[in-house]
Amino acid sequence: QVQLVESGGGVVQPGGSLRLSCAASGFTFSSYGMHWVRQAPGKGLEWVAFIRYDGSNKYYADSVKGRFTISRDNSKNTLYLQMNSLRAEDTAVYYCAKEIMEWLPLDYWGQGTLVTVSS
Amino acid sequence: EIVMTQSPATLSVSPGERATLSCRASQSVSSNLAWYQQKPGQAPRLLIYGASTRATGIPARFSGSGSGTEFTLTISSLQSEDFAVYYCQQYNNWPLYTFGQGTKLEIK
Numbered sequence: 047q048v049q050l051v052e053s054g055g056g057v058v059q060p061g062g063s064l065r066l067s068c069a070a071s072g073f074t075f076s077s078y079g080m081h082w083v084r085q086a087p088g089k090g091l092e093w094v095a096f097i098r099y100d101g102s103n104k105y106y107a108d109s110v111k112g113r114f115t116i117s118r119d120n121s122k123n124t125l126y127l128q129m130n131s132l133r134a135e136d137t138a139v140y141y142c143a144k145e146i147m148e149w150l151p152l153d154y155w156g157q158g159t160l161v162t163v164s165s
Numbered sequence: 166e167i168v169m170t171q172s173p174a175t176l177s178v179s180p181g182e183r184a185t186l187s188c189r190a191s192q193s194v195s196s197n198l199a200w201y202q203q204k205p206g207q208a209p210r211l212l213i214y215g216a217s218t219r220a221t222g223i224p225a226r227f228s229g230s231g232s233g234t235e236f237t238l239t240i241s242s243l244q245s246e247d248f249a250v251y252y253c254q255q256y257n258n259w260p261l262y263t264f265g266q267g268t269k270l271e272i273k
Contacts, residue, residue: 079260083262090252090265090266091201091209091252091254091264091267092264093261093262096260105261107261141208141209145260148259149256150214150256150259151199151211151214151254151256151262152199152254153211153220153221155208155209155210156208157207157208
């Protein structure tokens with residue numbers, strides 16, 4: 047069955063960097079667009095970034111544009127999120143999620159990885 | 166950006182009763198609207214997409230309706246496992262998704 051497993055979260059100081067990974071299995075990873083969605087403690091869901099199935103297009107929320115980079119390695123069935131210049135307001139659980147197909151919503155989510163930005 | 170607004174913020178309902186949750190979009194999203202359920206410590210689960218199509222494995226007591234800017238999620242007879250937070254999401258502006266702020270469904 048479909049599995050998405052995030053890793054790489056942790057505590058980082060403001061201005062620091064972190065790279066999250068999402069290992070995918072149970073489906074043809076190279077055929078689907080993938081997203082990162084985050085959730086600050088006690089808050090709602092915020093869409094962060096998207097990458098097309100072949101990596102040809104990437105989109106970002108304004109709140110992370112210029113600081114975060116989404117990428118993928120289809121040979122390793124893995125999605126990444128490189129986070130630079132981290133701020134306290136980036137503290138959240140980060141989920142990777144698979145879309146049903148283009149122009150449709152998210153049908154599978156990982157369990158999330160917690161990123162805490164604090165000095 | 167399309168802003169999604171959910172109401173009420175908290176809804177108290179007794180088991181076995183019907184729950185009705187609302188979601189409004191700041192501009193038309195056609196039928197490109199999804200609903201998710203999230204329980205504490207868990208990832209969101211897709212319930213409804215296309216405003217009214219149940220996702221795989223979702224019980225028939227969950228139903229969605231609406232189009233344009235006004236949407237409703239109805240749970241016909243609440244079970245104990247249905248008490249959770251519910252989010253609506255527009256994907257009309259794919260892939261730039263936006264979510265509502267959530268409605269917490271609690272036991273009365």
